[in-house]
Structure formats: C-alpha cells, structure tokens
Amino acid sequence: MKIAVCIKRVPDMEARFRIASSGASVDEAGLKYDMGDFDGYAVEAALQITEKQGGEVVAISLGPAVVQETLRKALSMGVARAVQLEAAAIPFDGFAIARALAAELKDGGYDLIMFGKVALDSANGVVGAMTAELLGLPVVTACSKLDVAGGRGTARRELEGGAELVEFPLPAVVTIDEGIARPRYPALKGIMAAKKKPLEVKPAQLGEQRATIKSMELPAERPPGRIIGEGTDAIPELVRLLQNEAKVL
C-alpha cells in the first residue's frame, strides 16, 4: 500500500484568538502550531494500515517553510517521507489548495490518499472531496471507521442520528473523522530518525483564488455566568427562570 496523507499546519485551538491589525486574519503572536486534529487521526490511521499490510506513507503539506515543522512531526510518527508544496501563505480557498495537491498526487501511484475531514482554522472541510474530483477518484468523506483489503475499502460515516456503511474500490480518497484511531506521540527514536528522512520542497500550483476572507471579528461575548443556587433547593428557581425570564419552558 502506498498512502499519501495531506496535512495542514494550524494553530492550537485552545488559544484565545485576537484579530490582527489587518482585520482579516488572526494575530499569530504567541500561537502554538501543530497538524490539525483530524489530520493527526489520518496520519495514525495510515500508519496502522501500512504497519499491518506493508507499504509506505508519504505526508504532504502546503504552505511556507514553517509547514516543514508539521511534516517533521508526521515523519517522527513514522511517515517515510514528506513533500512541502511551497506557497507564501496557506490560502483560504479550498479549491486552490485542491488543485495544487491534485497536481502533486496525480502521478504518485497512491492506493489511498487521506485527509483530515476538516482543518479547524479555515473550517471549510472541502479539500479532500475536491482533490478526489480533480483526480477522478472515488471519495468517502468523514470516515469514523476504515478497512482496506484486496483493492477495496469499507468505511463508516456518522450521520445526524445514524450512520452509513460505505464500500468503494481503491485507489481512493478518504477523509477522516474522530474516533478512527488515537494519534501516537512521537518517540525520541522517531524524532531523531525524522531529521534524516527525506523532505522534498516543490512549488505549489495554486492558480486563481475565488473564495477569500474579507474581514474577521470575535463573536459577541456571552453575558457573565450566574450561579443561582445549590442542590435540589435551587430547582424551583431554575424552573421559574426558564419559564419567565428565558421563556424556553
């Protein structure tokens, strides 16, 4: 199995974000970065497949030189080699990213191309499916379970109040949801080995960008919280407030 995993460098979402002076991006000062949560699940799922079935995992990330840190993290987890598609910034437009990735992936001979289902910074969740369409490959999005064997895959997708069981042939693109596999922490040996693994840098072919961010704002703060009482004694007051003040009961 030859697997590509496309990962994105994103800020730690636990941060308290501020808007940059441009008004159209977050202030990067003080933010910590890592691969996206769902990208981590995708890397782990890819490694587990090749550990069982043989083969190699290649990590690909698009962006400026700092994305090499994210690729090194994937290498330290066990990915064999990495490719940086160099761009001055990571665009908001998912279709532009998909075009650049498709150009890199198309002659790569991959059996499986994996993505996290969404990157929580731009929060679009479109790149995996768009890349698949550009490559003419089948795609299954938001897989919470995935099995591949004998040139075919089966996956489970969570729905609102249910799930779907999906079958598809390889080669294919899949995007990964939570629940599939918990990402491993890189061991010291892996971190040392990662420094020597190949990391290739190529220019990203982004093309036109039609979706853009015009401005950003912080959402309105909630009013400060209020503790109305302790124990079951507080229940009559809660019911009164829900009926008369919040009017939701």
Added chain:
Amino acid sequence: MANVLAFAESRAGALRKVALEAVTAARALADTAGGGEVHAIVAGAPGIAGEAPRLGAHGADRVVAVEHAAFANYDPESIAATVAERAKSGGYRAIIFSASAQGRDLAPRVAAKLGVGMLSDVISLEVSGDAIVAKHPAYANKVIATVAVTGSPAIVSLRPNAFTPVENARAGTVESAQPAADPGASRVVVRETIKGSSTRPDLTEAPVIVSGGRGLKAPENFKLVEELAEAFGNAAVGCTRAVTDDGWRPHSDQIGQTGRVVSPQLYVAVGISGAIQHLAGMRTSGTIVAINKDREAPIFKVADYGIVGDALQIVPALTKAVREARRHG
C-alpha cells in the same frame, strides 16, 4: 434576475429540516439578487416527488424530482453528477446546500465538477456586487470571518439551524428528471443506512439539548439525562469528548470542537466541567443551564443559570419539576 438552486436533502423518503432551511435561504438570496426563481432539487427513491409541496410552500418555484430506486440510500457520485448537470443547464447564480453530513460530502464534489469556488458552513448570506458574501465561523467557532466568493454558480453550504425555515408559498411546479450518471456505475456505494438507536431528535435540529459529561460517573447514569430530555418533550441528548473517549456514548453524540457544533434555544450541561473543546461546540446556544458539583468549573462562566451540586441528585428532581411545569404550563 438570478435563479438559485437549492439541494433539498432527504433521508428514508422524507425531507430533512435542513432542506427547508436551504430553500428558505435560496428564496431570500434570489429575492435580494433581483427576484429570480428558486429551483429545489430533491433525489430519492420513487415517491420522493410527494415532498414537492413542502418545498413549494417554503419558496421553491420549481421542484426538480430525481427519483430512482438506487437513491433509497445516499448515492454521492450519481447525485453530485445530477446536481452538477442541472447547474450547467440552469444558469444559476448560486447553489445552496446544508453543511450537514450529506451536504458537506456533496457540495465540494459539485463545486469541483463545475470548477467554481465555494463557501462552507455559513450563518448568513447576501449578494454584494459580483460576489456572494457570508459570515462563517472559523477557528473552532472562536472567530467569525466574513468571506466572499466570486464566479457563478457560487456553491454555499449553510450551518444547520442557522437559517430558520420560513413559509413563502410559490408554485413548486414538479419537473421529473433522470440521474445524470447511472447509479449502477457509482463506485462509492452506501450499503446500509443505520438508524441511530435513539428515538430522540437529532442534535443539529433539536431546540433543546441535554448533555452529559464525566460528572455522571458511570455510563448507566446517562438514563437520567435521557429522562430529563424526555421531560422537555423533544430534547436531543449530547455528551462530551471525555465520555465518547471512554466509550460511554457514540462519537456521533459528541458536542465540541471535534464533534458537533450546536446552537439550540436551551442547552442543559449535566456534570460537564466546560473544557474549551466542549465550549467551542455549544457556546452560541440561547440559554445555557449548568449542573456541576465544582463551583469553580469553567462551565459556570458561560451558564446563564448554574446550580452547584451532585448531578445524580439534582437531575431526577429537575426531571420531575420540568414534567410538572410542562403539564401545567
């Protein structure tokens, strides 16, 4: 004049609420863009055309019904091809999907087939010159981005529950159409659609959500949460990531940064401390009630009404009080 196409999502032969949200948003967009027509496209097993009147009632001038036995389950490849073909022939300014599990799968496929840009998971929508402009929660819902897309048709997916269905009766003239790609040739095949074990409404649609965390101490205590949800009439049941990680509840019930993002009128957090991961998924709820034994728990910073105490004692008493209140109310 600009026509707008809405994808009307259905499951098991019935429209989902998000279908009406998409048609409502499409109607508003068409009206502000100079009064074009709204066309709603619905795909399902034979009989789905029977849902056309509801689409007409919410503002669809025309309903394109694509009926095929293979569409009893979602067929992503054939349906994406069918929507894309319709888009090519229709001269639409925009195509509106829901950012539901199905819409999130379908919309980027259609955008890539048409080679156009898209906006995902928006909470508002308007036409501004040659662009479609929308508000889009980003950075784990901690930032609201104003985003724009140029080109026609623009593909947009709507955050579920962010647009309220509004009745605005139009003709809803039914037009039958065939799948643009043979479903028998689809590579990606949904073998089975599993219905969740719960008879409760879905998290993204429910006006009231009762949600439980590790403060419930054991998976069997979730029945207290279920009973409180029952008392509220039509509440959905959610949970925290800690609880799904422990295997107490399915991942599909998880509310938070990596789970569902919800915005009900009332959110009741039971035994939930309020980790940032969880708050990211529920902080835009209308009214938040928190029950937690730790007075310092961060959930109390966002709770409109907090009660300090043991959830296992408070919840059954609250369930009784809510039943009483609803009986007399």
